[in-house]
Amino acid sequence: xxxxxxxxxxxxxxxxxxxxxxxxxxxxxxxxxxxxxxxxxxxxxxxxxxxxxxxxxxxxxxxxxxxxxxxxxxxxxxxxxxxxxxxxxxxxxxxxxxxxxxxxxxxxxxxxxxxxxxxxxxxxxxxxxxxxxxxxxxxxxxxxxxxxxxxxxxxxxxxxxxxxxxxxxxxxxxxxxxxxxxxxxxxxxxxxxxxxxxxxxxxxxxxxxxxxxxxxxxxxxxxxxxxxxxxxxxxxxxxxxxxxxxxxxxxxxx
Amino acid sequence: xxxxxxxxxxxxxxxxxxxxxxxxxxxxxxxxxxxxxxxxxxxxxxxxxxxxxxxxxxxxxxxxxxxxxxxxxxxxxxxxxxxxxxxxxxxxxxxxxxxxxxxxxxxxxxxxxxxxxxxxxxxxxxxxxxxxxxxxxxxxxxxxxxxxxxxxxxxxxxxxxxxxxxxxxxxxxxxxxxxxxxxxxxxxxxxxxxxxxxxxxxxxxxxxxxxxxxxxxxxxxxxxxxxxxxxxxxxxxxxxxxxxxxxxxxxxxxxxxxxxxxxxxxxxxxxxxxxxxxxxxxxxxxxxxxxxxxxxxxxxxxxxxxxxxxx
Numbered sequence: 001x002x003x004x005x006x007x008x009x010x011x012x013x014x015x016x017x018x019x020x021x022x023x024x025x026x027x028x029x030x031x032x033x034x035x036x037x038x039x040x041x042x043x044x045x046x047x048x049x050x051x052x053x054x055x056x057x058x059x060x061x062x063x064x065x066x067x068x069x070x071x072x073x074x075x076x077x078x079x080x081x082x083x084x085x086x087x088x089x090x091x092x093x094x095x096x097x098x099x100x101x102x103x104x105x106x107x108x109x110x111x112x113x114x115x116x117x118x119x120x121x122x123x124x125x126x127x128x129x130x131x132x133x134x135x136x137x138x139x140x141x142x143x144x145x146x147x148x149x150x151x152x153x154x155x156x157x158x159x160x161x162x163x164x165x166x167x168x169x170x171x172x173x174x175x176x177x178x179x180x181x182x183x184x185x186x187x188x189x190x191x192x193x194x195x196x197x198x199x200x201x202x203x204x205x206x207x208x209x210x211x212x213x214x215x216x217x218x219x220x221x222x223x224x225x226x227x228x229x230x231x232x233x234x235x236x237x238x239x240x241x242x243x244x245x246x247x248x249x250x251x252x253x254x
Numbered sequence: 255x256x257x258x259x260x261x262x263x264x265x266x267x268x269x270x271x272x273x274x275x276x277x278x279x280x281x282x283x284x285x286x287x288x289x290x291x292x293x294x295x296x297x298x299x300x301x302x303x304x305x306x307x308x309x310x311x312x313x314x315x316x317x318x319x320x321x322x323x324x325x326x327x328x329x330x331x332x333x334x335x336x337x338x339x340x341x342x343x344x345x346x347x348x349x350x351x352x353x354x355x356x357x358x359x360x361x362x363x364x365x366x367x368x369x370x371x372x373x374x375x376x377x378x379x380x381x382x383x384x385x386x387x388x389x390x391x392x393x394x395x396x397x398x399x400x401x402x403x404x405x406x407x408x409x410x411x412x413x414x415x416x417x418x419x420x421x422x423x424x425x426x427x428x429x430x431x432x433x434x435x436x437x438x439x440x441x442x443x444x445x446x447x448x449x450x451x452x453x454x455x456x457x458x459x460x461x462x463x464x465x466x467x468x469x470x471x472x473x474x475x476x477x478x479x480x481x482x483x484x485x486x487x488x489x490x491x492x493x494x495x496x497x498x499x500x501x502x503x504x505x506x507x508x509x510x511x512x513x514x515x516x517x518x519x520x521x522x523x524x525x526x527x528x529x530x531x532x533x534x535x536x537x538x539x540x541x542x543x544x545x546x547x548x549x550x551x552x553x554x555x556x557x558x559x560x561x562x563x564x565x
Contacts, residue, residue, distance in 0.1 A: 093449065
């Protein structure tokens with residue numbers, strides 16, 4: 001990480017839901033192959049920020065986005081092929097959403113949408129992604145059973161496998177551990193440490209300790225504004241740049 | 255108001271609920287129970303009474319069940335040789351229903367998808383109201399439209415000798431089934447959680463891919479129910495098909511042939527058949543047959559749904 005290369009550039013990003021402004025013009029960069037933590041209380045705009053990044057915000061009719069987000073230097077809102085853009089960004093939601101399809105079809109969904117139809121190629125991707133998400137050994141004998149029948153932790157790993165299936169450059173995890181047990185959380189955290197060699201990871205989390213364990217740099221977002229962005233050692237030290245950060249991280253916020 | 259100051263007393267009063275309150279609750283419980291099982295009683299009751307009227311003819315020497323089912327000769331009022339074959343009417347019912355479904359299912363599911371996924375909030379409200387209105391039009395009005403408007407159009411554009419035929423009945427039944435399929439299908443699609451949509455979109459699915467690969471599989475049970483209610487309406491519909499199909503006892507060879515359906519036959523002839531006569535009893539037997547058809551359709555649907563679930 002000697003010469004960090006900018007992977008995502010956010011400039012003056014402003015987001016309104018109708019008359020209510022939820023993100024007030026924030027700017028920051030995310031470097032390639034880093035784990036970028038975003039912490040902050042509920043309603044501070046973390047999830048909205050992710051939705052701007054892969055433009056699923058387009059489906060909220062009253063949302064209005066200003067400013068720019070550049071991915072590899074290209075403005076995501078100018079990107080003509082929004083579907084290809086979304087495939088560059090893997091997204092894992094807080095609660096696991098197993099689509100009502102078989103385990104195999106869940107993972108093969110995105111490649112199929114992208115036009116891949118050859119069974120042999122799909123087989124390779126499905127196995128590879130399930131292995132990456134540390135789920136393969138548990139499900140390899142029942143790939144054709146419904147993904148929704150897996151346990152919560154397994155389903156969350158299935159959604160991670162699914163997010164990896166379109167070979168994203170960026171993996172966004174939105175409070176992925178909210179519905180799973182600590183042991184599974186640790187397993188997934190190990191997975192993330194491996195995955196960072198291939199992609200940039202944005203980790204939105206309510207658990208400040210998780211950001212401390214994983215993130216290279218951490219951004220503290222509060223009420224739609226950046227309070228502080230720095231190396232995690234600094235954010236979680238006794239002496240972060242902002243008093244508010246210290247209070248939040250140490251649970252004396254308020 | 256007074257209970258505010260005397261909260262200990264309130265607790266005591268609560269603990270000692272009067273006997274009549276408990277009895278009332280018990281009565282309500284029994285009533286609810288009755289409401290629940292009444293459906294079973296009604297189905298059994300209807301089957302019993304219809305079958306009771308039909309049963310004596312089964313033992314009759316001049317009547318044979320195979321003739322009833324496999325002959326197309328329907329001469330219930332012949333002086334010399336009464337024959338009761340309903341094959342032509344079975345064919346009539348199936349042809350009209352099949353045509354109606356071929357037209358109504360794609361339209362109905364398409365309409366449901368449009369209302370649920372594509373149109374704006376305002377259009378959605380308007381469309382839903384109009385569709386519900388369409389479902390509320392009495393069947394005799396539909397029959398009237400078939401008899402006058404549709405039949406003239408059919409004669410004009412197809413050159414058929416008569417305008418009341420399979421095509422006419424099928425279109426009318428399709429028009430009657432579409433609103434049901436649309437409104438129940440829309441409910442089914444609406445019941446699919448938004449998180450599925452978000453997940454699909456985030457995986458780079460286009461709108462169409464999302465519908466095809468996520469929403470339809472997720473809503474398939476509800477959509478199947480919508481289609482089956484449409485079928486049930488088409489099979490059971492009487493007045494509209496009586497007016498729109500021409501009422502000719504005849505196995506159809508083309509869409510432009512007139513037919514008679516099982517239901518229309520009962521409606522038209524029951525009034526003239528002397529109570530207790532063979533004719534009367536055969537008409538009731540036709541009712542039993544209809545009952546069995548719907549039963550089989552429902553059962554098949556049940557198995558399909560269960561098969562889907564198991565997977």
